[in-house]
Amino acid sequence: xxxxxxxxxxxxxxxxxxxxxxxxxxxxxxxxxxxxxxxxxxxxxxxxxxxxxxxxxxxxxxxxxxxxxxxxxxxxxxxxxxxxxxxxxxxxxxxxxxxxxxxxxxxxxxxxxxxxxxxxxxxxxxxxxxxxxxxxxxxxxxxxxxxxxxxxxxxxxxxxxxxxxxxxxxxxxxxxxxxxxxxxxxxxxxxxxxxxxxxxxxxxxxxxxxxxxxxxxxxxxxxxxxxxxxxxxxxxxx
Numbered sequence: 001x002x003x004x005x006x007x008x009x010x011x012x013x014x015x016x017x018x019x020x021x022x023x024x025x026x027x028x029x030x031x032x033x034x035x036x037x038x039x040x041x042x043x044x045x046x047x048x049x050x051x052x053x054x055x056x057x058x059x060x061x062x063x064x065x066x067x068x069x070x071x072x073x074x075x076x077x078x079x080x081x082x083x084x085x086x087x088x089x090x091x092x093x094x095x096x097x098x099x100x101x102x103x104x105x106x107x108x109x110x111x112x113x114x115x116x117x118x119x120x121x122x123x124x125x126x127x128x129x130x131x132x133x134x135x136x137x138x139x140x141x142x143x144x145x146x147x148x149x150x151x152x153x154x155x156x157x158x159x160x161x162x163x164x165x166x167x168x169x170x171x172x173x174x175x176x177x178x179x180x181x182x183x184x185x186x187x188x189x190x191x192x193x194x195x196x197x198x199x200x201x202x203x204x205x206x207x208x209x210x211x212x213x214x215x216x217x218x219x220x221x222x223x224x225x226x227x228x229x230x231x232x233x234x235x236x237x238x
Contacts, residue, residue, distance in 0.1 A: 006037045006208055009053035011096060012061075012069045013043050019147060021059030021093050023192030028055060031198065032205050035219045046072035050079060053088070054208040060094025060148075060190060063106050070112050073099055077115030084117055089183040089207040093193065097178065097186030098122040098150055107149070118179045118186055119156035125149050125171070131238040133167025133189060135177045139200045141165075143233045144189025152188075154179055161187050166238060183207045196230050198223045 010017075010025050029039040042051050046069060061069075073096075084090065098104040101120035104112045128149045135142050142162055151171035154160060160170070161178025169177035170188070178187035183204075187193060194201045202218060209216040 004037050004209075004213060005040060006032045006054045006205065006212070007040045007042060007052065008032070009042045009044055009051060009056045011044050011056065011058040012046070012065075012072075013059070014045060015065035015068045016061035016095050017059040018061055019059075019094075019145070019190035020192040021057075021190065024057050024059070024091060024093070024194045027192070027194040027201055028057065028204065031201050031221070034221050035202070035205060035209075036217075037205075037209070050076055054212055055204055056080075056083070056088060056090040058090075058092040058096030060096070062095075063112075066095050066099060066104065066112055070099060070114075073115060074113060077117070080115060081117055084182050084184045087183055087207065087211045089204045089211075090185065091193075091204060092184070092186045093190065094148055094188050097188065098152065100184070100186055101152065101179075104150060117184060118154070118181060119158040120152055120154045120179055120186075122150040122152040125151040129168035129172055129188075131167060132233060132236045133169065133177070134165045134234065135162030135167070135169070135189075136165055137162035137200070139197075139203055141230075141234075142189065142193070142197050142200055143230055144187070144191040144193045144196070146188045147190060148188050152179075157181070161185050191233075196226060196233060198226050 099114040104122040107124040160176035
């Protein structure tokens with residue numbers, strides 16, 4: 001039997017990896033292995049050659065972290081758009097979610113240009129949006145924790161990742177959370193997001209497997225512990 005591999009790439013882990021976002025990479029690797037794949041984890045930092053990958057993941061960071069990576073992100077932006085158009089699954093959290101839009105305007109008025117993969121923009125808000133959050137998505141309820149001052153507004157054909165049932169979401173006003181174009185997802189949900197949301201995790205693996213191998217045959221996985229974590233998170237106050 002031919003070994004099936006999946007490569008998971010984390011963007012800018014030195015600068016954009018707070019609030020447990022590294023857990024998203026670990027969860028993808030573990031569940032990929034449970035589904036019968038041999039996972040490989042790669043990282044990408046500014047100035048390096050961009051490697052081939054089946055799933056691309058990025059995390060959150062402070063404004064200073066975004067400032068450090070923004071120029072490099074612009075240099076690889078067109079390649080990321082090509083990968084997105086070709087169906088490569090990606091998950092961008094918080095800071096990199098913002099830079100996958102057109103721009104992020106910080107509290108001091110500095111405008112950090114993004115790659116415009118999402119038709120969206122972000123401006124610093126007057127208060128931080130913090131707390132447990134629940135959203136309804138096509139993959140069921142997705143549960144996480146948000147902590148951001150940036151307020152993101154979607155435009156054009158960019159659809160939200162989900163609709164807020166508890167929490168603030170993109171901007172605290174329109175009940176949207178995150179963004180999606182093709183197989184690219186942006187979200188403010190930390191926690192990290194994927195350990196408590198196995199259905200969505202498996203969707204990313206499925207998208208990568210179908211793109212690379214033409215099919216996906218999921219294994220039966222006991223998600224009882226993940227469900228207990230979800231149950232506890234749902235009972236937590238905002």
